[in-house]
Amino acid sequence: MEEDKLIKIEKSIRSYRAVAFACIVLGFLCIFVVFYENQFVGPMKWNEIGDYLGGTMVGLWSLAGLFFIYVAFLGQRLDIQLTKKELEETRKVHSRNTTLINRQQFDNLFFNLIQTHIQIVADLDATFQVINHLNQYETTNSQGRDVFRDAFIQYMQPVKEGADRLEAYHKLYNANRGEFGHYYRFLYRLIDTVERKQFVEELDIKGKIPDHEYKKIKEKMNFDIQYEYTSIVRSLLSDDELELLFYNMLHFDELKFKRLIEKYVLLKNIPNGEKKISMTAYNFNPGAIKKEENPHF
Numbered sequence: 169m170e171e172d173k174l175i176k177i178e179k180s181i182r183s184y185r186a187v188a189f190a191c192i193v194l195g196f197l198c199i200f201v202v203f204y205e206n207q208f209v210g211p212m213k214w215n216e217i218g219d220y221l222g223g224t225m226v227g228l229w230s231l232a233g234l235f236f237i238y239v240a241f242l243g244q245r246l247d248i249q250l251t252k253k254e255l256e257e258t259r260k261v262h263s264r265n266t267t268l269i270n271r272q273q274f275d276n277l278f279f280n281l282i283q284t285h286i287q288i289v290a291d292l293d294a295t296f297q298v299i300n301h302l303n304q305y306e307t308t309n310s311q312g313r314d315v316f317r318d319a320f321i322q323y324m325q326p327v328k329e330g331a332d333r334l335e336a337y338h339k340l341y342n343a344n345r346g347e348f349g350h351y352y353r354f355l356y357r358l359i360d361t362v363e364r365k366q367f368v369e370e371l372d373i374k375g376k377i378p379d380h381e382y383k384k385i386k387e388k389m390n391f392d393i394q395y396e397y398t399s400i401v402r403s404l405l406s407d408d409e410l411e412l413l414f415y416n417m418l419h420f421d422e423l424k425f426k427r428l429i430e431k432y433v434l435l436k437n438i439p440n441g442e443k444k445i446s447m448t449a450y451n452f453n454p455g456a457i458k459k460e461e462n463p464h465f
Contacts, residue, residue, distance in 0.1 A: 174253070177246045181239055188235035191228040198224040267369055274365055278397060281358050285404065288354055289313055294344050296322045315347065316408035324411065337415035352416055356425045359398055363428055367393040398432035410438040417452065430456040 289312060296318040297305045310318040323340035327333045341348055368390040377385075405413065414435055417426050429435060430453040438457060455462030 174246065174249050177242055177249065181242045181246065184235045184239050184242070188232040188239065191232035191235065195224070195226075195228040195232070198228070267367075271367065274367075278361070281361060282400070282404070285354060285358055285401075288351055292316075292347050292351065294319065294347050313406055313409075315344075316406060316412055319344065320408045320411055324415070334415060334418055337412070337419050340412075341416070341419065348412075348416075352413075352425075355401075355413075356428070358401060359428045359432065359434070360424075362394050362397045362401075363431075365394070366390060395432060398434065402432075402434050402436060405434075405437075407437070407439050410435055414438055417456075426452065430462070433457070433459050433462055 292313075292315040293309070293311050294315050295307060295309050297307055308318060319340055323336045324333055327336045368386050413429070417429055433456060435457045436459060453462070
Protein backbone atom coordinates (compact mmCIF):
# COMPACT_ATOMS: atom_id res chain seq x y z
CA MET A 169 0.00 0.00 0.00
CA GLU A 170 2.82 2.41 0.89
CA GLU A 171 4.67 1.39 -2.27
CA ASP A 172 1.62 2.24 -4.39
CA LYS A 173 1.43 5.67 -2.74
CA LEU A 174 5.11 6.35 -3.50
CA ILE A 175 4.73 5.25 -7.12
CA LYS A 176 1.67 7.49 -7.52
CA ILE A 177 3.54 10.54 -6.17
CA GLU A 178 6.55 9.88 -8.41
CA LYS A 179 4.28 9.62 -11.48
CA SER A 180 2.57 12.90 -10.55
CA ILE A 181 5.94 14.65 -10.19
CA ARG A 182 7.06 13.46 -13.62
CA SER A 183 3.75 14.46 -15.22
CA TYR A 184 3.54 17.98 -13.73
CA ARG A 185 7.24 18.61 -14.42
CA ALA A 186 6.72 17.64 -18.07
CA VAL A 187 3.73 20.00 -18.33
CA ALA A 188 5.75 22.82 -16.74
CA PHE A 189 8.60 22.40 -19.23
CA ALA A 190 6.04 22.25 -22.04
CA CYS A 191 4.67 25.63 -20.92
CA ILE A 192 8.20 27.09 -20.95
CA VAL A 193 8.79 25.76 -24.48
CA LEU A 194 5.47 27.21 -25.63
CA GLY A 195 6.54 30.57 -24.15
CA PHE A 196 9.68 30.51 -26.25
CA LEU A 197 7.56 29.63 -29.30
CA CYS A 198 5.54 32.79 -28.65
CA ILE A 199 8.78 34.82 -28.89
CA PHE A 200 9.59 33.00 -32.13
CA VAL A 201 6.12 33.91 -33.47
CA VAL A 202 6.80 37.60 -32.71
CA PHE A 203 10.16 37.40 -34.47
CA TYR A 204 8.57 35.65 -37.45
CA GLU A 205 5.80 38.29 -37.71
CA ASN A 206 8.34 41.12 -37.69
CA GLN A 207 10.55 39.51 -40.32
CA PHE A 208 8.09 38.07 -42.84
CA VAL A 209 4.60 39.53 -42.25
CA GLY A 210 5.15 43.08 -41.21
CA PRO A 211 6.63 45.07 -38.35
CA MET A 212 4.65 45.07 -35.08
CA LYS A 213 4.46 47.97 -32.72
CA TRP A 214 6.07 47.67 -29.31
CA ASN A 215 2.75 47.93 -27.52
CA GLU A 216 1.38 45.13 -29.72
CA ILE A 217 4.43 42.98 -28.94
CA GLY A 218 4.00 43.67 -25.22
CA ASP A 219 0.31 42.85 -25.26
CA TYR A 220 0.92 39.68 -27.24
CA LEU A 221 3.76 38.39 -25.07
CA GLY A 222 1.94 39.44 -21.90
CA GLY A 223 -1.11 37.47 -22.91
CA THR A 224 0.75 34.39 -24.10
CA MET A 225 4.35 33.93 -22.96
CA VAL A 226 3.94 35.49 -19.50
CA GLY A 227 0.77 33.47 -18.90
CA LEU A 228 2.46 30.23 -19.96
CA TRP A 229 5.56 30.86 -17.85
CA SER A 230 3.42 31.82 -14.86
CA LEU A 231 1.54 28.55 -15.27
CA ALA A 232 4.87 26.72 -15.51
CA GLY A 233 5.92 28.40 -12.24
CA LEU A 234 2.75 27.15 -10.54
CA PHE A 235 3.43 23.64 -11.80
CA PHE A 236 7.02 23.81 -10.49
CA ILE A 237 5.73 24.96 -7.10
CA TYR A 238 3.33 22.01 -7.02
CA VAL A 239 6.15 19.67 -8.09
CA ALA A 240 8.21 20.99 -5.16
CA PHE A 241 5.26 20.31 -2.86
CA LEU A 242 4.96 16.76 -4.21
CA GLY A 243 8.70 16.35 -3.76
CA GLN A 244 8.35 17.21 -0.08
CA ARG A 245 5.52 14.69 0.25
CA LEU A 246 7.71 12.07 -1.43
CA ASP A 247 10.58 12.83 0.96
CA ILE A 248 8.21 12.48 3.92
CA GLN A 249 6.89 9.15 2.63
CA LEU A 250 10.41 7.86 1.99
CA THR A 251 11.45 8.92 5.49
CA LYS A 252 8.43 7.14 6.95
CA LYS A 253 9.31 4.05 4.92
CA GLU A 254 12.92 4.09 6.14
CA LEU A 255 11.76 4.53 9.74
CA GLU A 256 9.31 1.63 9.36
CA GLU A 257 12.03 -0.59 7.89
CA THR A 258 14.37 0.43 10.73
CA ARG A 259 11.64 -0.40 13.25
CA LYS A 260 11.11 -3.82 11.65
CA VAL A 261 14.84 -4.56 11.70
CA HIS A 262 15.00 -3.48 15.34
CA SER A 263 11.96 -5.60 16.14
CA ARG A 264 13.51 -8.65 14.42
CA ASN A 265 16.78 -8.11 16.29
CA THR A 266 14.92 -7.73 19.58
CA THR A 267 12.93 -10.90 18.85
CA LEU A 268 16.14 -12.77 18.02
CA ILE A 269 17.82 -11.59 21.24
CA ASN A 270 14.73 -12.49 23.29
CA ARG A 271 14.63 -15.92 21.64
CA GLN A 272 18.31 -16.51 22.46
CA GLN A 273 17.74 -15.44 26.05
CA PHE A 274 14.75 -17.77 26.32
CA ASP A 275 16.75 -20.64 24.82
CA ASN A 276 19.36 -20.18 27.52
CA LEU A 277 16.68 -20.17 30.21
CA PHE A 278 14.83 -23.13 28.73
CA PHE A 279 17.86 -25.40 28.39
CA ASN A 280 19.02 -24.47 31.88
CA LEU A 281 15.59 -25.60 33.10
CA ILE A 282 15.97 -28.79 31.08
CA GLN A 283 19.30 -29.45 32.78
CA THR A 284 17.68 -28.84 36.17
CA HIS A 285 14.86 -31.25 35.27
CA ILE A 286 17.38 -33.92 34.26
CA GLN A 287 19.25 -33.40 37.54
CA ILE A 288 16.01 -33.71 39.55
CA VAL A 289 15.32 -37.04 37.85
CA ALA A 290 18.90 -38.21 38.50
CA ASP A 291 18.56 -37.30 42.21
CA LEU A 292 15.36 -39.33 42.74
CA ASP A 293 15.82 -41.96 45.43
CA ALA A 294 13.12 -44.30 46.81
CA THR A 295 12.60 -47.81 48.17
CA PHE A 296 10.11 -50.26 46.63
CA GLN A 297 8.96 -53.84 46.90
CA VAL A 298 9.48 -55.53 43.54
CA ILE A 299 9.20 -59.11 42.33
CA ASN A 300 12.56 -60.77 41.68
CA HIS A 301 13.43 -63.58 39.26
CA LEU A 302 12.16 -66.15 41.82
CA ASN A 303 8.76 -64.46 41.71
CA GLN A 304 9.25 -63.23 45.25
CA TYR A 305 8.96 -59.70 46.63
CA GLU A 306 12.18 -58.06 47.68
CA THR A 307 13.08 -54.57 48.83
CA THR A 308 15.09 -52.55 46.35
CA ASN A 309 16.52 -49.06 46.46
CA SER A 310 15.82 -47.26 43.20
CA GLN A 311 17.55 -44.17 41.92
CA GLY A 312 17.10 -41.85 38.98
CA ARG A 313 14.64 -42.87 36.26
CA ASP A 314 14.42 -46.38 37.75
CA VAL A 315 12.22 -44.85 40.47
CA PHE A 316 9.38 -44.47 37.95
CA ARG A 317 9.82 -48.02 36.66
CA ASP A 318 9.85 -49.64 40.10
CA ALA A 319 7.03 -47.44 41.39
CA PHE A 320 4.93 -48.55 38.43
CA ILE A 321 5.84 -52.20 38.98
CA GLN A 322 4.93 -52.18 42.69
CA TYR A 323 1.82 -50.03 42.70
CA MET A 324 0.36 -49.88 39.21
CA GLN A 325 1.24 -53.00 37.27
CA PRO A 326 -0.74 -55.45 39.46
CA VAL A 327 -3.92 -53.38 38.99
CA LYS A 328 -6.13 -53.17 35.87
CA GLU A 329 -6.66 -49.92 33.96
CA GLY A 330 -9.36 -47.72 35.45
CA ALA A 331 -10.52 -46.58 38.86
CA ASP A 332 -8.42 -49.18 40.70
CA ARG A 333 -5.24 -47.79 39.18
CA LEU A 334 -6.24 -44.30 40.23
CA GLU A 335 -6.54 -45.56 43.79
CA ALA A 336 -3.20 -47.34 43.43
CA TYR A 337 -1.60 -44.08 42.29
CA HIS A 338 -3.06 -42.36 45.36
CA LYS A 339 -1.18 -44.83 47.55
CA LEU A 340 1.99 -44.49 45.46
CA TYR A 341 2.03 -40.70 45.70
CA ASN A 342 1.33 -40.56 49.41
CA ALA A 343 4.13 -43.05 50.08
CA ASN A 344 6.62 -41.07 47.97
CA ARG A 345 5.32 -37.53 48.24
CA GLY A 346 8.76 -36.00 48.81
CA GLU A 347 10.23 -37.36 45.58
CA PHE A 348 7.26 -37.09 43.25
CA GLY A 349 5.94 -33.79 44.60
CA HIS A 350 9.17 -31.95 43.74
CA TYR A 351 9.38 -33.67 40.35
CA TYR A 352 5.84 -32.73 39.25
CA ARG A 353 6.02 -29.17 40.58
CA PHE A 354 9.15 -28.50 38.53
CA LEU A 355 7.77 -30.24 35.44
CA TYR A 356 4.70 -28.00 35.63
CA ARG A 357 6.90 -24.90 36.02
CA LEU A 358 8.96 -25.95 32.99
CA ILE A 359 5.91 -26.27 30.73
CA ASP A 360 4.31 -23.14 32.19
CA THR A 361 7.47 -21.13 31.36
CA VAL A 362 7.01 -22.03 27.69
CA GLU A 363 3.26 -21.31 27.90
CA ARG A 364 3.86 -17.80 29.23
CA LYS A 365 6.44 -16.84 26.60
CA GLN A 366 5.21 -14.65 23.74
CA PHE A 367 7.49 -15.61 20.83
CA VAL A 368 5.70 -13.79 17.99
CA GLU A 369 5.63 -9.99 18.18
CA GLU A 370 4.12 -7.82 15.44
CA LEU A 371 3.66 -9.26 11.94
CA ASP A 372 3.96 -7.37 8.63
CA ILE A 373 0.38 -8.28 7.77
CA LYS A 374 -1.01 -6.23 10.67
CA GLY A 375 -3.56 -3.74 9.37
CA LYS A 376 -3.79 -5.54 6.01
CA ILE A 377 -6.28 -8.18 7.20
CA PRO A 378 -9.17 -8.09 9.73
CA ASP A 379 -8.04 -7.94 13.37
CA HIS A 380 -9.65 -11.25 14.32
CA GLU A 381 -7.83 -13.06 11.47
CA TYR A 382 -4.55 -11.36 12.41
CA LYS A 383 -4.96 -12.41 16.05
CA LYS A 384 -5.74 -15.99 15.03
CA ILE A 385 -2.68 -16.24 12.77
CA LYS A 386 -0.42 -14.73 15.42
CA GLU A 387 -1.68 -17.10 18.13
CA LYS A 388 -1.23 -20.13 15.82
CA MET A 389 2.36 -19.12 14.98
CA ASN A 390 3.12 -18.60 18.67
CA PHE A 391 1.59 -21.97 19.58
CA ASP A 392 3.64 -23.78 16.91
CA ILE A 393 6.86 -22.46 18.48
CA GLN A 394 5.67 -23.33 21.99
CA TYR A 395 4.83 -26.83 20.78
CA GLU A 396 8.40 -27.28 19.51
CA TYR A 397 9.77 -26.54 22.99
CA THR A 398 7.26 -28.73 24.83
CA SER A 399 8.02 -31.55 22.37
CA ILE A 400 11.61 -31.45 23.63
CA VAL A 401 10.32 -31.88 27.18
CA ARG A 402 8.02 -34.73 26.09
CA SER A 403 10.94 -36.53 24.45
CA LEU A 404 12.68 -36.68 27.84
CA LEU A 405 9.81 -38.55 29.51
CA SER A 406 10.00 -42.35 29.72
CA ASP A 407 6.94 -44.60 29.27
CA ASP A 408 6.69 -45.06 33.05
CA GLU A 409 6.89 -41.28 33.59
CA LEU A 410 4.06 -40.77 31.11
CA GLU A 411 1.94 -43.43 32.81
CA LEU A 412 2.41 -41.82 36.22
CA LEU A 413 1.91 -38.33 34.78
CA PHE A 414 -1.44 -39.46 33.38
CA TYR A 415 -2.67 -40.73 36.75
CA ASN A 416 -1.15 -37.76 38.55
CA MET A 417 -3.27 -35.52 36.29
CA LEU A 418 -6.42 -37.48 37.14
CA HIS A 419 -5.56 -37.87 40.81
CA PHE A 420 -5.10 -34.16 41.54
CA ASP A 421 -7.32 -32.83 38.74
CA GLU A 422 -5.28 -29.64 38.90
CA LEU A 423 -6.73 -27.56 36.12
CA LYS A 424 -3.57 -25.55 35.51
CA PHE A 425 -1.27 -28.50 34.80
CA LYS A 426 -4.07 -30.57 33.27
CA ARG A 427 -4.77 -27.82 30.74
CA LEU A 428 -1.11 -27.67 29.71
CA ILE A 429 -0.84 -31.45 29.42
CA GLU A 430 -3.86 -31.45 27.12
CA LYS A 431 -2.84 -28.39 25.12
CA TYR A 432 0.67 -29.59 24.26
CA VAL A 433 -0.20 -33.31 23.84
CA LEU A 434 2.32 -34.28 26.51
CA LEU A 435 0.88 -37.83 26.71
CA LYS A 436 1.25 -38.45 22.97
CA ASN A 437 3.67 -41.36 23.43
CA ILE A 438 1.97 -42.98 26.44
CA PRO A 439 1.60 -46.79 26.26
CA ASN A 440 -1.95 -48.08 25.74
CA GLY A 441 -3.11 -44.63 24.72
CA GLU A 442 -6.38 -45.89 23.25
CA LYS A 443 -7.35 -47.46 26.57
CA LYS A 444 -6.56 -44.19 28.34
CA ILE A 445 -8.77 -42.29 25.91
CA SER A 446 -11.67 -44.59 26.79
CA MET A 447 -11.50 -43.25 30.37
CA THR A 448 -13.48 -40.16 29.44
CA ALA A 449 -15.38 -40.38 32.72
CA TYR A 450 -12.37 -38.71 34.31
CA ASN A 451 -13.03 -35.53 32.33
CA PHE A 452 -9.84 -35.11 30.35
CA ASN A 453 -9.37 -34.08 26.76
CA PRO A 454 -8.31 -37.00 24.48
CA GLY A 455 -6.24 -34.39 22.64
CA ALA A 456 -3.69 -34.83 25.44
CA ILE A 457 -2.90 -38.22 23.85
CA LYS A 458 -4.01 -37.95 20.21
CA LYS A 459 -2.79 -34.90 18.32
CA GLU A 460 -5.56 -35.19 15.70
CA GLU A 461 -8.16 -34.69 18.44
CA ASN A 462 -6.47 -31.60 19.82
CA PRO A 463 -8.33 -28.35 18.92
CA HIS A 464 -5.06 -26.38 18.87
CA PHE A 465 -3.93 -28.07 15.63
